[in-house]
Amino acid sequence: MEIQLTKCHGSGNDFLLIDEMTHGYTFTEEERRDLSLLLCDRDSEFGADGILFVGSSDKADAKMRVFNSDGSEASMCGNGLRCVGRYVCELLNKDEIIVETMKADLKVNQEQEIYEGLPTYKVEISPVLFDVDSLPMNIDQETLQNEIVPSISDTLSFTALAVPNPHLISIVTPDQLALQEEMAKKLNGPNEICPDGVNVSFVCPIKEGEIYVRTFERGVGFTNACGTAMSASTLTTCLLGLNQMEAVIDVYNPGGKVRCAAHKKADGSYFIDLIGNATYLYHAKLDVELSNSNVKILSKADLEEQANYEKLEVHAKEYLDSTLFA
Numbered sequence: 001m002e003i004q005l006t007k008c009h010g011s012g013n014d015f016l017l018i019d020e021m022t023h024g025y026t027f028t029e030e031e032r033r034d035l036s037l038l039l040c041d042r043d044s045e046f047g048a049d050g051i052l053f054v055g056s057s058d059k060a061d062a063k064m065r066v067f068n069s070d071g072s073e074a075s076m077c078g079n080g081l082r083c084v085g086r087y088v089c090e091l092l093n094k095d096e097i098i099v100e101t102m103k104a105d106l107k108v109n110q111e112q113e114i115y116e117g118l119p120t121y122k123v124e125i126s127p128v129l130f131d132v133d134s135l136p137m138n139i140d141q142e143t144l145q146n147e148i149v150p151s152i153s154d155t156l157s158f159t160a161l162a163v164p165n166p167h168l169i170s171i172v173t174p175d176q177l178a179l180q181e182e183m184a185k186k187l188n189g190p191n192e193i194c195p196d197g198v199n200v201s202f203v204c205p206i207k208e209g210e211i212y213v214r215t216f217e218r219g220v221g222f223t224n225a226c227g228t229a230m231s232a233s234t235l236t237t238c239l240l241g242l243n244q245m246e247a248v249i250d251v252y253n254p255g256g257k258v259r260c261a262a263h264k265k266a267d268g269s270y271f272i273d274l275i276g277n278a279t280y281l282y283h284a285k286l287d288v289e290l291s292n293s294n295v296k297i298l299s300k301a302d303l304e305e306q307a308n309y310e311k312l313e314v315h316a317k318e319y320l321d322s323t324l325f326a
Contacts, residue, residue, distance in 0.1 A: 001288055001289075001290075002285060002286070002287055002288075002298065003018060003025070003035075003285070003286050004018075004019070004023060004283070004285050005017060005018050005039075005283075005284055005285075006019075006087070006280055006282070006284075007046065007048065007280070007281040007282050007283075007284070008052075008083040008086075008087075008278065008279060008280050008281060009079070009083070009224075009255075009277075009279050009281065009309075010078070010079030010082040010083055010225070010227060010258075010276055010277060010278055010279070011079050011224060011225030011227070011230075011253055011255040011256050011276050012223075012224025012225055012253075012254070012255020012256055012309075012313070013049055013079035013080070013223050013224055013225045013226060013255060014047075014048045014049055014224075014281075015048050015049060015050050015051060015052045015079075015080050015083060016039055016040065016046060016048050016050075016051045017051075017052045017054060017083055017084065017087060018051060018052070018053050018054065019091075020054060020056070021055055021062060021091070027053070031290060032051070032053065032065070032067050032073075033067065033071040034071070034290045035067075035288070036051050036067040036068065036069060036070075036071050037069070037070070037071045038288070038290065038293055038295065039051065039288075039295070040068075040069035041069070042069075044295070045295075045297070046284075046295075048069065049068070049069055049220050049223055050066055050067055050068045050069055050074070050077070050080065050219075050220070051066070051067045052064060052065075052066055052077075052080045052083060052084050053065040053067070054084055054087060054088065057099075057100040059100060059105060060097075060098040060099055060100040060105050061088055061092060061094070061097040061098050062084065062088040062097065062099050062100070063099070063100040063101075064077075064080065064081060064084045064099050064100070064101050065102070066080050068217075068218075068219035068220055069219070069220055070219045070220070072218075072219045073102075074165060074218075074219065075101070075103050075164050075165055076101050076102065076103065076104075076125075076163070076164055076165050076228055077165075077226075077227060077228065078123055078226070078227020078228045078230070078231055078274045079225060079226065079227035079276070080227070081099060081101070081106065081108060081123045081227065081274075082108070082121040082123050082227070082276055082277070082278040083278045084099060084108075085097060085108030085109075085121045085123055085278065086121050086278035087278075088108075089108070089109075089110060089121075095109060095110045096109035096110070097109075102164070103127065103164040104127055104164070106123060106124045106125075107123070107124045108121055108124070109122055110122075111275050114257070114258070114259060114275060114276055114277060114312075115257075115308070115309075115311065115312040115315070116308065116311075117305075117311075118277040118279065118305075118308055118309060118312065119277065119278050119279065119305070120275065120276065120277055120278070121275070121278050122273055122274065122275045123227070123273075124272075124273065124274075125163050125227070125228060125231040125232075125271060125273070125274050126163070126269075126270070126271035126272070127163070127164060127269065127271070128161060128162070128232075128235065128269065128270040128272070129161065129162040129163075129164065130143045130160070130161050131143065132144055132160050134162040134164070134166070135160060135162055135166035135167075135194060135196075135198060136166075136194070136195065136196060137160055137166070137168075137193060137194050137198070138192055138193055138194075139151075139193065143160070144158060144159060145239065146158070146159050146171070146236075146240055149193070151193055152168075152183060152186075152187070152193065153170075153179070153183060156170045156172065156176065156179065157170060157171070159236045159239075159240075161232055161235070163228045163231055163235075163272070165199060165218070165228045165229075166194070166196070166197075166198045166199060167198065167199045167200075167201060167228065167229055167232040167233075168187070168198050168199070168201070169201050169203060169229075169232055169233050169236045170200075170201070170202050170203065171203050171204075171205065171236075171237070171240065171242070172202045172203065172204060173204065174204055174324055174325060176202065177202055177204070177214060179202075180200065180214065180216060181216065181222070183200065184200035184216030185216075187200060188200075188216070188218055188219075196218075197218040197219065198218055199216070199217050199218050199226060199228070200215065200216045201213050201214065201215040201216075201226070201229040201230075201232070201233050202214050203233045203236070203237065204324055206252070206324050207323075208242070208243060208244075209243060209247060209248075209249055209250060210249070210250045210252070211234070211237055211243070211249060211250075211251055211252070212251075212253070212320060212324055213225075213226075213229060213230050213233045213251055213252070213253050214253065214254060215230075217229070222254075223254075223255075224253065224254045224255025225254065225255040225256070227258070227274050227276070228274075230251045230253060230258055230260055230274065231260055231262075231272035231274050232272075233251070234249050234251060234261070234262050234272060235262040235270060235272055237249070238262045243262075245262050245263065245264055246262070246263060247261060248260070248261045248275075249261065249262075252316050252319070252320055252324075253316075255313070256277070256309065256312045256316045257276075257312060257315075257316045258274060258275060258276035258277075259273075259275040259276065260272055260273060260274055260275070261273045261275075277309060277312070279308075279309045280303050280305050281302070281303060281305070281306055282300055282301055282302045282303055283300070283301045283303070284297060284298075284299065284300040284301070285297075285298040285300075286298060
């Protein structure tokens with residue numbers, strides 16, 4: 001089969017975007033899984049954290065489905081939604097759209113550049129659920145907010161929330177980052193606490209209005225950034241009094257920087273704004289034979305947008321080295 005795709009990223013969290021709206025692709029669920037496993041493999045020429053399938057919607061401007069590099073489907077992806085938002089906004093010539101996702105229809109709009117020369121989009125992250133059953137997480141309590149779970153760690157406290165992807169958030173010091181990998185791998189392997197796996201984020205406060213987030217993403221592993229994790233981490237710091245609700249927070253990550261703002265509605269529920277880049281790397285046309293895992297590149301057009309993003313990466317790294325990791 002011939003497939004046209006765009007390689008893109010949000011905060012270094014990279015994806016292959018496939019437009020089903022324009023090209024009329026009719027993938028089976030097995031083909032979506034197999035395409036993710038084949039094309040996202042880091043040993044392949046395309047390697048990515050996942051595939052963004054952009055389809056038509058009966059109730060929104062477009063529909064987004066996200067398949068991780070291990071073939072599993074994610075209920076949401078904030079960084080991916082920015083890329084889909086940009087693609088659909090440009091396709092439909094709109095500045096603001098609604099995108100249907102697995103759990104909610106979410107607003108996306110073009111925003112003032114977060115850094116010079118970077119196409120920037122704001123996406124809504126919701127719903128926010130605090131019931132541990134929504135992750136699911138098997139502990140003997142209904143919610144978990146900044147508490148120790150002895151079966152995970154005797155020293156670190158965690159907050160559990162789904163946005164709607166499941167997240168465990170721990171506020172740590174830079175030297176405690178070394179504890180993350182073993183803990184996250186345990187919770188994403190066969191285990192009784194989080195049987196479906198969970199995104200695990202360690203959050204280092206820098207100063208009020210600034211945090212650093214590193215995430216071990218379910219179905220992927222360590223990524224440069226996870227949009228829903230940065231959003232969930234921002235809300236968590238606000239609930240713990242480290243930052244202020246409604247305020248725009250600079251969120252640094254291994255892939256650069258985004259901005260987030262947590263909001264509380266009149267009914268007591270929450271949502272988060274996630275603001276960051278949506279950068280295109282190249283457009284390509286492939287001939288894919290899933291039966292024998294063969295991929296032939298028919299055409300590829302590299303783009304020049306990444307150079308501007310690399311300037312943001314340098315800026316973010318220099319700032320972290322001079323503050324958090326000094």
